[in-house]
Amino acid sequence: xxxxxxxxxxxxxxxxxxxxxxxxxxxxxxxxxxxxxxxxxxxxxxxxxxxxxxxxxxxxxxxxxxxxxxxxxxxxxxxxxxxxxxxxxxxxxxxxxxxxxxxxxxxxxxxxxxxxxxxxxxxxxxxxxxxxxxxxxxxxxxxxxxxxxxxxxxxxxxxxxxxxxxxxxxxxxxxxxxxxxxxxxxxxxxxxxxxxxxxxxxxxxxxxxxxxxxxxxxxxxxxxxxxxxxxxxxxxxxxxxxxxxxxxxxxxxxxxx
Amino acid sequence: xxxxxxxxxxxxxxxxxxxxxxxxxxxxxxxxxxxxxxxxxxxxxxxxxxxxxxxxxxxxxxxxxxxxxxxxxxxxxxxxxxxxxxxxxxxxxxxxxxxxxxxxxxxxxxxxxxxxxxxxxxxxxxxxxxxxxxxxxxxxxxxxxxxxxxxxxxxxxxxxxxxxxxxxxxxxxxxxxxxxxxxxxxxxxxxxxxxxxxxxxxxxxxxxxxxxxxxxxxxxxxxxxxxxxxxxxxxxxxxxxxxxxxxxxxx
Numbered sequence: 001x002x003x004x005x006x007x008x009x010x011x012x013x014x015x016x017x018x019x020x021x022x023x024x025x026x027x028x029x030x031x032x033x034x035x036x037x038x039x040x041x042x043x044x045x046x047x048x049x050x051x052x053x054x055x056x057x058x059x060x061x062x063x064x065x066x067x068x069x070x071x072x073x074x075x076x077x078x079x080x081x082x083x084x085x086x087x088x089x090x091x092x093x094x095x096x097x098x099x100x101x102x103x104x105x106x107x108x109x110x111x112x113x114x115x116x117x118x119x120x121x122x123x124x125x126x127x128x129x130x131x132x133x134x135x136x137x138x139x140x141x142x143x144x145x146x147x148x149x150x151x152x153x154x155x156x157x158x159x160x161x162x163x164x165x166x167x168x169x170x171x172x173x174x175x176x177x178x179x180x181x182x183x184x185x186x187x188x189x190x191x192x193x194x195x196x197x198x199x200x201x202x203x204x205x206x207x208x209x210x211x212x213x214x215x216x217x218x219x220x221x222x223x224x225x226x227x228x229x230x231x232x233x234x235x236x237x238x239x240x241x242x243x244x245x246x247x248x249x250x251x252x253x254x255x256x257x
Numbered sequence: 258x259x260x261x262x263x264x265x266x267x268x269x270x271x272x273x274x275x276x277x278x279x280x281x282x283x284x285x286x287x288x289x290x291x292x293x294x295x296x297x298x299x300x301x302x303x304x305x306x307x308x309x310x311x312x313x314x315x316x317x318x319x320x321x322x323x324x325x326x327x328x329x330x331x332x333x334x335x336x337x338x339x340x341x342x343x344x345x346x347x348x349x350x351x352x353x354x355x356x357x358x359x360x361x362x363x364x365x366x367x368x369x370x371x372x373x374x375x376x377x378x379x380x381x382x383x384x385x386x387x388x389x390x391x392x393x394x395x396x397x398x399x400x401x402x403x404x405x406x407x408x409x410x411x412x413x414x415x416x417x418x419x420x421x422x423x424x425x426x427x428x429x430x431x432x433x434x435x436x437x438x439x440x441x442x443x444x445x446x447x448x449x450x451x452x453x454x455x456x457x458x459x460x461x462x463x464x465x466x467x468x469x470x471x472x473x474x475x476x477x478x479x480x481x482x483x484x485x486x487x488x489x490x491x492x493x494x495x496x497x498x499x500x501x502x503x504x505x506x507x508x
Contacts, residue, residue, distance in 0.1 A: 173505045180467030180502045192491070216431030221491040228488035237479035240443070240472035242502040248491040251431045254424045255495050255506065 008035035012085045013234065014078075015039065016068050016125055017095030019046030021196040022144070025223035026092055026230050028053055033231060036060040038081045038088065040095070042067050060085055068095045068121030074128040087136060090234045091129045093122035093168070094144045098198050100157050111160050118164035122171065130179065139184035140234045141175065143168045147192045147249045165190075169245065176243030185242040187233045192249025193220035216251030259286025260486045265338045267291040267331070269321050269378060270348030272299030274447040275397070277306070278474035279345055279481050284310040286482060288343065291334045293317045313338060321348045321374030322366070331381040341382045343393045343485045346375035346419070351449045353408045364411050371415035376422060383430065392435035393485045396423050398496065400443045400504045416441075420496065427494030436493040438484045443500025444471035467502030 013030050017023040019041030027037045031054045039054065041047040044065045051061040062081040066073045082088060097117050099110060122143055133139030148158070149165035168188065175186040193199070193211060200208065212219050229246040232238055247255045266283050270276040272294030280290045284307040292307065294300040297318040304314035315337040319326035334341060349371050352363060379394055386392030401409070402416025419439065426437040444450065444466060450459060463470050480497045483489055498506045 176502045176505065177467050181469070183468065185468075216428050217434065217436075217491065217493060218432070225488075225491040228483075229492065232479075232483050232488070237476075237483070238499070240468065240470075240476045240499040240501050241480070241497070242468060243505040244498055244500075245506065246492065246497060247495055248489070250491050251427045251493040253494075254427065 008033045008090075008235065011035045011089040012081070012087065013037055013090035013092065014081065014088050014125070014129065015092040015094055016121065017041055018050050019043040020050070021198060022191070022194060022223045022226050023092075023094040024050045024053070025227045026094060028057065029224060029227040029231050030090075030234065031057045031059040034059070035090070036085045038062045038064060038085065040064045040066070040068070040077070068125060069116040071120070071124045074124050078128045078132070082132065087132050088129050089133075089138065090140045090142070091125060092142045092144065092230060092234070093125055095121055096144065098158070098202060099161060100202060102157070103159050106160050114160040114164050115167070119167045119171070122168055126171075126175065130184065133184050134182040137183045139179070139182070140238075141184065141186040142230050142233050143172050143186070143188045144230075145169050145172070145188045145190040145245070147190050147247060147253050149190060150247070150255065151253050172245070173243050180242060185233075185238065187238070187241060187243065188245040189226060189229045189233065190245055190247040190249070190255070191221070191226045192247065192252045194223055194226055195220050196223055214252070215249075219250060221248055221250065259288075260488060261343070261482070262287030264288045264342040265291065265334070265340060266343035266345065266485065267293065267334060267341050267378070267382065268345040268347055269293045269374065271303050272296045273303070274449070275442070275445060275474045275477050276345075276347040277303045278478045279347060281306050281310060282475060282478040282482050283343075283485065284312040284314075286486075287312070289313040289315075289338050291315045291317055291330075291338065291341070293319065293321070293330060293348070295320055321378060322369035324373070324377045327374070327377050328381050335385070340385045340389065342386075342391065343395070344378055344382050345395045345397065345481060345485070346378055347397045348374055349397065351409065351412060351453070353453060354411075355408060356410055359411050367411040367415050368418070372418045372422070375419055379422075379426065383435065386435050387430075387433040390434045392430070392433070394426065394435065394437040395481050395484050396437070396439045397481075398423070398439045398441040400441055400498060400500050403441060403498070403506065404504050423496070424494050431493060436484075436489065438489070438492060438494065439496045440477060440480045440484065441496050441498040441500070441506070442477045443498065443503045445474055445477060446471045447474045465503075466500070470501060472499060472501065
């Protein structure tokens with residue numbers, strides 16, 4: 001294995017929720033390192049913007065604007081994307097939503113949406129892409145969880161989100177063992193505080209500055225700082241890493257045994 | 258130009274095996290290397306490989322179990338290469354002994370090299386890292402530090418102690434932007450297992466790993482180099498375990 005095994009030349013990466021935020025950052029970093037990208041987002045304009053940015057980096061793009069909860073459409077998506085770009089080598093299960101609500105206010109609809117996007121979406125995207133990976137005996141799956149999956153959140157916040165992100169860690173551990181025989185590596189990245197549009201809009205800068213003070217490193221991350229961990233796990237440098245979790249969180253939560 | 262360009266990395270126990278692999282990979286990414294080892298001829302060989310990769314090397318032959326020698330090594334290094342940006346606490350050794358066979362001398366040596374050595378290497382490099390408000394410390398633990406083993410409880414406990422130090426230092430040193438993480442290798446085809454296990458036993462062990470193999474030393478180096486790089490500037494207090502799925506780390 002070469003020293004420079006962190007490149008993605010000729011690899012195809014499917015990144016769900018890559019229309020904006022961290023998903024877009026993952027797409028652009030991996031494209032800059034040589035990957036062709038399947039940009040997948042329900043948000044059509046945003047997906048188009050990410051696709052343009054990937055093309056500017058000289059890489060090929062396949063754009064899919066479907067909902068990850070549309071299970072029936074996922075196999076077709078894999079078929080069409082593979083026809084356009086070649087077989088999918090990497091899946092980043094990144095699509096997600098946030099919602100701040102105390103338990104009393106979470107409706108059945110809220111709950112189903114939260115688990116539908118994060119868990120069911122990740123599950124069936126993986127199910128759609130794995131047969132091809134098994135045939136080629138090679139694949140990388142990176143699931144995006146959250147620091148909140150490990151610690152819970154706080155008062156008045158998102159227990160359905162926390163539980164869905166923890167379910168993703170359960171899938172990560174089980175798939176790592178189930179798919180190892182085909183040399184498919186499955187890992188998770190659990191971001192701490194990240195300066196994306198979503199928290200800035202929901203919480204505002206005053207609240208974020210206050211929260212940054214409680215992080216040992218004294219700050220939240222830029223989206224690219226999460227992408228570095230995703231790209232490392234998706235690269236050939238991590239061929240012996242499976243079932244593990246990297247949490248870029250500024251020291252807020254210590255992961256491990 | 259690699260992402261460690263111009264950095265100075267002290268890698269203890271880099272005279273062979275994984276330590277040498279870390280040294281050569283990090284040199285190929287632009288770092289100058291302090292090659293520390295007890296065995297001078299092997300340290301010199303690693304230094305030659307670092308120079309072949311186009312970087313400077315400083316050889317420091319000393320026992321990390323000797324705290325005075327550590328301090329002298331760090332002073333000499335600063336004079337030779339400049340301030341240390343990256344410390345990889347890699348020096349270590351294995352000893353397959355049962356609880357009842359482990360002597361006080363065995364125990365003391367195990368903890369002196371793995372724990373006390375790492376502790377005082379960190380203590381020696383930290384003041385300058387604090388001053389410059391930048392530093393990376395990577396401690397080499399082991400899956401046996403997380404999972405235990407049916408032998409070598411002194412080794413398992415020493416490696417577990419390193420995980421404890423990692424977590425505490427991450428919190429203590431974060432205000433100075435010093436990042437402390439651990440890499441906990443699973444099965445590696447390096448000196449220890451190749452020497453201690455017969456080939457058929459090694460094969461049987463590989464069969465029990467979900468990915469059905471042990472890894473090459475450089476596969477551990479990739480995780481070390483990632484944590485030592487600016488790409489991991491938001492990562493501290495964490496453990497990466499390249500272990501082929503043998504042990505699942507996390508919550």
